Amino acid sequence: xxxxxxxxxxxxxxxPIIAASGTIGFGREYSEFYPLSIFGGISCKGTTLRERPGNxxxxxxxxxxxxxxxxxxxxxGVEHFIKDDLPWLREQGTVIISNVAGSTESDYCQMxxxxxxxxIDMIELNISCPNVKEGGVQFGTxxxxxxxxxxxxxxxxxxxxxxxxxxxxxxxxxxxQAAESEGADAVSLINTLTGMRIDINTRRPIIKNITGGMxxxxxxxxxxxMVWQVKNAVDIPVIGMGGITxxxxxxxxxxxxxxxxxxxxxxxxxxxxxxxxxxxxxxYLDQHGMKSVTELTHSIEV
Amino acid sequence: MPKGLIGLKFDxxxxxxxxxxxxxxxxxxxxLKNKTLAAITKPGQFVQVLVPGKTxxxxxxxxxxxxxxxxxxxxxxxxxxxxxxxxxxxxxxNIIAPLGRGFTLDKNKRTVFVGGGIGVxxxxxxxxxxxxxxxxxxxxxxxxxxxxSKDFEKVVSKLIITTDDGSFGIHGFVTQxxxxxxxxxxxxxxxxPTPMLRNIARxxxxxNVPCQVSLEQRMACGVGACLGCxxxxxxxxxxxxxxxxxxxxxxxxxxxxxx
Numbered sequence: 001x002x003x004x005x006x007x008x009x010x011x012x013x014x015x016p017i018i019a020a021s022g023t024i025g026f027g028r029e030y031s032e033f034y035p036l037s038i039f040g041g042i043s044c045k046g047t048t049l050r051e052r053p054g055n056x057x058x059x060x061x062x063x064x065x066x067x068x069x070x071x072x073x074x075x076x077g078v079e080h081f082i083k084d085d086l087p088w089l090r091e092q093g094t095v096i097i098s099n100v101a102g103s104t105e106s107d108y109c110q111m112x113x114x115x116x117x118x119x120i121d122m123i124e125l126n127i128s129c130p131n132v133k134e135g136g137v138q139f140g141t142x143x144x145x146x147x148x149x150x151x152x153x154x155x156x157x158x159x160x161x162x163x164x165x166x167x168x169x170x171x172x173x174x175x176x177q178a179a180e181s182e183g184a185d186a187v188s189l190i191n192t193l194t195g196m197r198i199d200i201n202t203r204r205p206i207i208k209n210i211t212g213g214m215x216x217x218x219x220x221x222x223x224x225x226m227v228w229q230v231k232n233a234v235d236i237p238v239i240g241m242g243g244i245t246x247x248x249x250x251x252x253x254x255x256x257x258x259x260x261x262x263x264x265x266x267x268x269x270x271x272x273x274x275x276x277x278x279x280x281x282x283x284y285l286d287q288h289g290m291k292s293v294t295e296l297t298h299s300i301e302v
Numbered sequence: 303m304p305k306g307l308i309g310l311k312f313d314x315x316x317x318x319x320x321x322x323x324x325x326x327x328x329x330x331x332x333x334l335k336n337k338t339l340a341a342i343t344k345p346g347q348f349v350q351v352l353v354p355g356k357t358x359x360x361x362x363x364x365x366x367x368x369x370x371x372x373x374x375x376x377x378x379x380x381x382x383x384x385x386x387x388x389x390x391x392x393x394x395x396n397i398i399a400p401l402g403r404g405f406t407l408d409k410n411k412r413t414v415f416v417g418g419g420i421g422v423x424x425x426x427x428x429x430x431x432x433x434x435x436x437x438x439x440x441x442x443x444x445x446x447x448x449x450x451s452k453d454f455e456k457v458v459s460k461l462i463i464t465t466d467d468g469s470f471g472i473h474g475f476v477t478q479x480x481x482x483x484x485x486x487x488x489x490x491x492x493x494x495p496t497p498m499l500r501n502i503a504r505x506x507x508x509x510n511v512p513c514q515v516s517l518e519q520r521m522a523c524g525v526g527a528c529l530g531c532x533x534x535x536x537x538x539x540x541x542x543x544x545x546x547x548x549x550x551x552x553x554x555x556x557x558x559x560x561x
Contacts, residue, residue: 025527029549032311032525045529054544060520060530062358062382067522074529074544206520216357268522269357271314271398 002285003292004278006040006260008237009160009185011121013040013095013260015281016293017250017274020241020264021046021099021124021164022071026085027092033271038278041095043188043262044081046126048101049110051077055131061197061206066216066243067265068195070131070209073101078111082118090119097162101126105139105149109156116158123159125149128166128191130213137191140166143178150182162239165189165230167219172226173233180234188239188262189230190223216265219243224256231257231298245273247280254296312525314352314398315339320371322391325449328378329420330387332395337370339399345428346404346491346516346553349374350524352396353382360386361521361548363424363493364400366453372399375423375449401524402552405514407431411488414439415458416476416502418494419447424516426450428491430457437487438462439479441494445470477501484509492516492556503556513556519547526550534560 004015014037019030021043027036036042054074061068076084081098089096098120102108108125115123127140127149139149150163163179165172167190176187192213197206205211223242231238240258244250245266253261266273285293317334325331339349343364349372350359360382366373378387389395405428407413413432417425418441429436436458442448444467454461462479463471472479476498484490484505492502493516506513519531526549535545535558542560545551 023523023528025529029523029525029527033313054529054532056534057532057544058520059532060358060522062356065357067357069522069528069530071529071532074532265357265522268359268524268528269352270396271525 023264037093068212421494441476
């Protein structure tokens, strides 16, 4: 048995497998399948100051080896999360990452302030949601805006701060450096790629929001490339995600530069995929004589 | 990770496709053997079928439960259901089941079950619970689309069939015979195209008969986590909010739906 434990910004994870925000809600549904402690951590559904209704349906479309979603940050608001979800989640034996979204800089700062007084473990700043009209990705697409929001939130955030990056940018490594320079403790990437499908019979977009965020196996090579570029550019931990479906994908993502990784869409195809990934990862490490999963990170030979 | 029956709400498990028949050129009838999941499946619930090569599972209503098998009757609509239709007897099929909130039935209430097209299959298991107290109205496009009549005749006392073109049964929509049946009904359960459901909901309201409708929506996780399969629902205060077909439904009180 290899040691699957990793340390991200001072927080210990029992394994590098983290459930990606927006795919597992606040954990209750998937706890029907297995104890949530099979995950090193859970990144909760993107949460805002007040309840958000989300976008009108349809919110989902399938794509070749992937899917689009435009849920639009439907969530019950941060107070509901603290009161109704967090106490239960805290008992599940996994690292709790609160994914924070907002429409204005002040929203993000207030959220960081509120959540810093709770017993969540980390904050993941969602400045990369492509499915909301205000805020979201508009904070995440230029170096100056990423630097500004990171700096502002840093002053209110007393938890380890992860900045979640959008792939819909020209140079994601520079964006990651901007976050690092203003005090980010880690970066996570990639959020979804903006995509679109059209029903050829009705000529209408399948998703009511017209565009949606693309995820699933199809985006994996893009994610691997971006994780590698970002790892080469920053010294803070990198949490890789985007289309990881199998243990082989997970190994590849870590070799590219990920210190930990998130899985999302794979949960929809196979809810048990994290269990299989954990086993495959462990077997791989044993076969290759590695004692710790950390040996894999950025072990790429170029 | 073996689990017992007690307390199990749903799980992803392998089943064996023990029988496959084709009911029409586009509609297939599968019987999937899995004792654990069959034992806890209730009328009006659905399953998420893993389709090889596809990222998203396909949500399919439960047509019937026969001891240790779950019966699924589905229509080939796109690539996913096309791949499903190629599965063969003896194949292993992975499903997440049982999912969602089904119909809330009362054996003592005279209940009219209305199915339209591929909305007919989920009515079989549901109507079968009521027996003599069930009246079933099934509507189809034409005679060659009529399915499951013999199965319904076995379990309910009254089956009415309509076709849009008059090639079989009553010429017209399901709402025509419903005009008569609704007078004696204490509950209506319906599944089918949205315009049909909307009309039935309106009739039920006019006659002051409770009505439950089974809805569909493009879906991802199937268990209530991803919030993809939204449906607009009216709140007590008159505002609307989004609930989800997979967890809050697929069966909703017709009065709650923001048509």
